[in-house]
Amino acid sequence: MAEQFGERTEAPTQKRRKDARERGELLKSRDFATALVVLAGVAWVALFGSSLLKACKAVMAAAFRFDRGDVEDFQPWRPLVEAGWQLAPALGSLFAITIAAGILSQAALGSFGFNGGLLAPKASRINPASGLKRIFGPTGWIELGKSLLKVVLLGSVGAWLLMSSSRTMFGLASSDVETAVGTLGGTLTHILIVMALGLVAIAMVDVPVQIVQLLGKLRMTKQEVKDEHKESEGNPELKGQIRAKQRAILSRSMKKALAEAHVVLTNPTHFAVALRYDRGQDQVPVVVAKGRGATALAIRETAADYAVPVLEYPQLARAVYYTSREGQEIRDDLYLAIATVLAFVFNLNAAMGGRAPPAIEVPPTARFDENGVKQG
Numbered sequence: 001m002a003e004q005f006g007e008r009t010e011a012p013t014q015k016r017r018k019d020a021r022e023r024g025e026l027l028k029s030r031d032f033a034t035a036l037v038v039l040a041g042v043a044w045v046a047l048f049g050s051s052l053l054k055a056c057k058a059v060m061a062a063a064f065r066f067d068r069g070d071v072e073d074f075q076p077w078r079p080l081v082e083a084g085w086q087l088a089p090a091l092g093s094l095f096a097i098t099i100a101a102g103i104l105s106q107a108a109l110g111s112f113g114f115n116g117g118l119l120a121p122k123a124s125r126i127n128p129a130s131g132l133k134r135i136f137g138p139t140g141w142i143e144l145g146k147s148l149l150k151v152v153l154l155g156s157v158g159a160w161l162l163m164s165s166s167r168t169m170f171g172l173a174s175s176d177v178e179t180a181v182g183t184l185g186g187t188l189t190h191i192l193i194v195m196a197l198g199l200v201a202i203a204m205v206d207v208p209v210q211i212v213q214l215l216g217k218l219r220m221t222k223q224e225v226k227d228e229h230k231e232s233e234g235n236p237e238l239k240g241q242i243r244a245k246q247r248a249i250l251s252r253s254m255k256k257a258l259a260e261a262h263v264v265l266t267n268p269t270h271f272a273v274a275l276r277y278d279r280g281q282d283q284v285p286v287v288v289a290k291g292r293g294a295t296a297l298a299i300r301e302t303a304a305d306y307a308v309p310v311l312e313y314p315q316l317a318r319a320v321y322y323t324s325r326e327g328q329e330i331r332d333d334l335y336l337a338i339a340t341v342l343a344f345v346f347n348l349n350a351a352m353g354g355r356a357p358p359a360i361e362v363p364p365t366a367r368f369d370e371n372g373v374k375q376g
Contacts, residue, residue, distance in 0.1 A: 008219035015228055020218055026110075027214055031150075031206040033105040035199035040101035042192045044094050049185065052090040059083040109207070150202055157198050161191045255302060257288035257326075263345045264303040264310045265317040270370060272296035273320045274303065275330070277342050285338050287324045309345050311357050316341070319366040333363045 012020075020026070045052075062082065165187050175183070220228075258264075261274040274289040276282065291299050303310050316337055323331045330338055337360040344358050367375040 008216075008221055010220045010222055010225050012215065012218035012220055013225065013228055016218055016220060025214070025217070027210060029105075029109060029203060029207045029210045031146075031199065032109065032203040033102060035196065035203040036105040036108075037098050037101045038192075038199055039196045040097050041094065042189070042196045044097050045192065046189050048090065048093065049189065052087075052094075053181070053185065055086045055090050059086055146206075153202070154195060154198050158191065158195060161194060165191070254289045254299075254326075258299065258302050258308065259306050261288050261303065261306075261308050263341060264299060264308055265313045265320060265341070266296065266300060266310060267292075267314045267317045267370075268312040269300075270296060271314075271317045271321050272299040272303075273317050274299060274308070275320070275338065275342070282329075284329045284335065285342065286329050287320060287326055290321050290324075290326060292321070311341065311345075313341065313357075313360065315362040315367060316360060318368045318370065319362050322368045322372050323366055331366065333366055337362055 059082075168187060169184065257276075258274055260278070261276050263275050265273045265275065271292050272290065272295070273287060275285045276288045277285040289299055300310055316334070319334060320330060320338075323334070340358055340360050364375075369375055
């Protein structure tokens with residue numbers, strides 16, 4: 001019933017996942033990225049915030065200190081440049097760690113990478129109708145609800161923390177500046193840590209939701225799976241037509257000769273040589289058919305129809321191809337190699353039965369490359 005109505009009941013295939021990645025449909029969680037960036041920033045503040053305070057203190061002290069030289073050689077931009085150099089190490093490290101956290105958030109979800117195709121202009125991105133559909137569609141309402149829940153949750157936690165710390169902060173009025181700043185910094189750091197952990201809790205809920213939504217979007221119907229299988233593996237009807245054309249290449253006499261062959265040696269696809277060894281008729285093995293390219297493929301297909309063993313011996317196949325004609329006996333220096341192969345085929349040696357094809361040695365005088373150039 002599900003298949004009849006085209007319901008998406010099948011898990012996405014690897015090809016569908018790959019196509020989705022190319023379209024930019026990846027696992028994404030803004031809450032997870034935000035939580036990781038905020039958590040990294042808060043961790044930096046907790047560990048290295050004192051260095052930023054020292055830099056700010058030095059900048060403020062320098063701003064209120066000047067001498068006669070500063071008045072005579074007035075350069076209004078110099079204090080700003082000096083302040084920038086003093087704040088640069090602290091702010092630079094904070095910027096670097098937040099950027100790294102943002103990249104890590106994508107890598108953790110398996111979405112890290114660059115897709116230049118997403119930079120190409122698309123009419124749907126500037127189409128007002130598409131934008132309104134995203135805003136007022138089901139996804140837009142879901143995102144709005146999530147945002148409101150996050151605001152309520154984090155706002156409530158933040159308000160509770162501020163209220164619980166209000167007595168401590170009001171008491172700072174009677175403290176010296178250094179003590180007040182230190183206490184206030186510790187309180188704010190504590191609040192930020194709790195808020196960051198709240199974002200992490202939200203992300204732990206959002207990531208599974210995003211996974212379910214993405215998998216649901218990528219799920220396929222049974223017909224889509226069948227169509228994709230045909231595209232990737234090849235249409236069986238088309239394969240049959242290709243085989244028919246390959247067989248049509250062979251002449252009728254060659255097909256008849258292949259029916260009498262005992263083994264076909266291949267290169268594995270560029271060359272094919274069919275050999276016959278009838279003990280009552282042949283003194284030595286005879287080449288009944290040979291070919292290269294499309295003819296070689298046709299010989300392989302026809303040999304399979306006649307249940308003739310097809311063995312891959314690249315050097316030996318080229319040696320027979322370039323040293324013998326059809327209907328001719330093999331050359332003398334190839335007797336031993338061919339006899340070893342035929343012994344395996346006929347299963348004359350019981351110890352070889354059921355094993356892999358034996359290794360053979362082609363004489364140096366019969367070694368050729370694919371272009372027929374002698375190698376020995």
